[in-house]
Amino acid sequence: xxxxxxxxxxxxDDIARLFVPWGVPLTAARLxxxxxxxxDAVDLDRISDDLEISKSSASVAARLLEQYTLARRRSIxxxxxxxxxxxxxxxxxxxxxxxxxxxxANQLLKGAETSRSEKIQQRxxxxxxxxxxxxxxxxxxLRGLGAKRSG
Amino acid sequence: xxxxxxxxxxxxDDIARLFVPWGVPLTAARLxxxxxxxxDAVDLDRISDDLEISKSSASVAARLLEQYTLARRRSIxxxxxxxxxxxxxxxxxxxxxxxxxxxxANQLLKGAETSRSEKIQQRxxxxxxxxxxxxxxxxxxLRGLGAKRSG
DNA sequence: ATGTATATTCGGAAAATATCGAATATGTCA
DNA sequence: TGACATATTCGATATTTTCCGAATATACAT
Numbered sequence: 001x002x003x004x005x006x007x008x009x010x011x012x013d014d015i016a017r018l019f020v021p022w023g024v025p026l027t028a029a030r031l032x033x034x035x036x037x038x039x040d041a042v043d044l045d046r047i048s049d050d051l052e053i054s055k056s057s058a059s060v061a062a063r064l065l066e067q068y069t070l071a072r073r074r075s076i077x078x079x080x081x082x083x084x085x086x087x088x089x090x091x092x093x094x095x096x097x098x099x100x101x102x103x104x105a106n107q108l109l110k111g112a113e114t115s116r117s118e119k120i121q122q123r124x125x126x127x128x129x130x131x132x133x134x135x136x137x138x139x140x141x142l143r144g145l146g147a148k149r150s151g
Numbered sequence: 152x153x154x155x156x157x158x159x160x161x162x163x164d165d166i167a168r169l170f171v172p173w174g175v176p177l178t179a180a181r182l183x184x185x186x187x188x189x190x191d192a193v194d195l196d197r198i199s200d201d202l203e204i205s206k207s208s209a210s211v212a213a214r215l216l217e218q219y220t221l222a223r224r225r226s227i228x229x230x231x232x233x234x235x236x237x238x239x240x241x242x243x244x245x246x247x248x249x250x251x252x253x254x255x256a257n258q259l260l261k262g263a264e265t266s267r268s269e270k271i272q273q274r275x276x277x278x279x280x281x282x283x284x285x286x287x288x289x290x291x292x293l294r295g296l297g298a299k300r301s302g
Numbered sequence: 303a304t305g306t307a308t309a310t311t312c313g314g315a316a317a318a319t320a321t322c323g324a325a326t327a328t329g330t331c332a
Numbered sequence: 333t334g335a336c337a338t339a340t341t342c343g344a345t346a347t348t349t350t351c352c353g354a355a356t357a358t359a360c361a362t
Contacts, residue, residue, distance in 0.1 A: 011262045018255055023174030025320070036262070036278075039270050044339070054322050059340060080329050080338045090278050094285055097248065104169055111162045111187070119190050127187075127241050133292050134245055141288035145281060176350070195309070205352050210309060231308045231359050 004050050008037055024068075027053055028061040032070050032086070041074050041083030069093060091142050098138050105131035155201050159188055175219075178204055179212040183221055183237070192225050192234030220244060242293050249286050256282035 004012070015033030020026055034051055035042070042050075047058040062084045065071035069092040074083045087093070105128040112124035155163070166184030171177055185202055186193070193201075198209040213235045216222035220243040225234045238244070256279040263275035 007265045011258070011265070014258045014261075015255075018251060018258065021174055022251065023172055027320075036259075036275065037266070037271060039268050055338095056323075056340075056342095057321055060320090063340090078330075080336095082339070086274075090281050094281070100169060100173065104166075107162070107165045107169065108187075110165075114158045114162070115188065117190050120188060123237075124187065130241050130245070130296060133296060134289065137288045137292035138285065141284050145284060178350080206308095207310075207312095207353075208351055210311090211351090214310090229360075231306095233309070 002046065002050055004034075011037065025061070025064065027051075027057055028064045028068075031058070031061045032065055035065070035071055035084060035086040038085065041085035043081055043083050047084070069096060091145065094138060094142065098135050101131045101135045101138075104128075105135070153197065153201055155185075162188065176212070176215065178202075178208055179215045179219075182209070182212045183216055186216070186222055186235060186237040189236065192236035194232050194234050198235070220247060242296065245289060245293065249289050252282045252286045252289075255279075256286070 012030050012033035015036065016026060016029035019029040019032065024032075030051060031047065034047070044055050044058045044062065047053075047062065048055045051058065053061075062071060062073070065084075066073060070087055071084050072087050074085060076083060108124045108128040108131065112121045112128070115121050115124065163181050163184035166187070167177060167180035170180040170183065175183075181202060182198065185198070195206050195209045195213065198204075198213070199206045202209065204212075213222060213224070216235075217224060221238055222235050223238050225236060227234060259275045259279040259282065263272045263279070266272050266275065
């Protein structure tokens with residue numbers, strides 16, 4: 001089953017095209033688009049068939065997505081089989097981006113401390129401020145979304 | 152002049168370490184950290200010396216940063232020399248991230264349209280919603296920051 | 303126009319990465 | 333424990349990316 005249709009192929013490639021420039025390996029990016037389209041969790045054999053990649057590549061890509069929190073594994077009781085599905089709490093991914101913002105802000109502040117030029121110190125502090133503001137805006141947005149969902 | 156100090160080296164590498172996983176080539180990432188620390192715009196020869204890279208690499212990296220809007224070039228009247236400096240409107244970079252959010256949201260909606268499964272349609276629309284919300288939150292934050300700056 | 307200083311592009315070498323099939327490890331059941 | 337099913341890792345290969353120095357192009361001044 002599940003020979004991927006033309007339109008789905010396109011969708012998968014479109015999604016991949018967006019993520020690849022941001023450092024996500026092509027296969028992982030395609031897998032992400034693929035998982036979005038799967039109504040239920042799928043196993044490595046099916047991934048391998050549908051995406052026409054080896055099972056080892058499928059395994060590597062799946063665990064990479066897991067690391068990014070873009071996908072989750074579901075272990076099946078009573079068998080070693082693992083199913084992968086797109087992560088439902090999609091917000092996690094944005095949280096990831098937030099971590100970069102925060103880490104960057106912290107580095108900037110640290111750099112400001114160790115700089116001897118007043119101008120540079122000011123610049124780095126300003127940049128840090130923007131990052132923190134961005135992080136806060138994101139967090140607030142996520143909180144609002146969560147409230148809406150549960151409320 | 153301007154042999155880079157130990158601490159500055161560290162700063163540069165720390166910044167680079169953050170950006171490389173997001174698809175920024177090492178040399179460009181290091182150049183970015185370096186430019187943050189320079190009080191004034193610098194030319195390719197100096198970059199090449201300080202970062203210990205060839206001038207061609209410096210040229211490529213600088214123009215890549217320019218593309219990312221992380222750096223700007225300043226042409227010097229009366230000479231062919233080009234100076235590079237870190238982009239002052241740092242918000243640009245976040246705007247860049249926003250473009251990914253928006254592009255992704257649009258792809259998701261398009262995918263939702265062409266999907267025949269109700270469940271998938273709903274999932275893709277939900278994901279798109281989060282993306283749009285994130286984009287809006289970012290834009291609002293940037294507006295607020297701009298107002299604060301000019302006000 | 304020509305010469306000079308500089309940036310950019312080119313071609314090849316080196317390094318990193320992705321991918322595969324085979325080998326290995328791991329979990330599950332009897 | 334042994335047998336089986338499945339995931340993961342390993343080693344080799346192919347591909348891609350990065351980097352350099354040399355060659356070329358470009359802008360400016362005389």
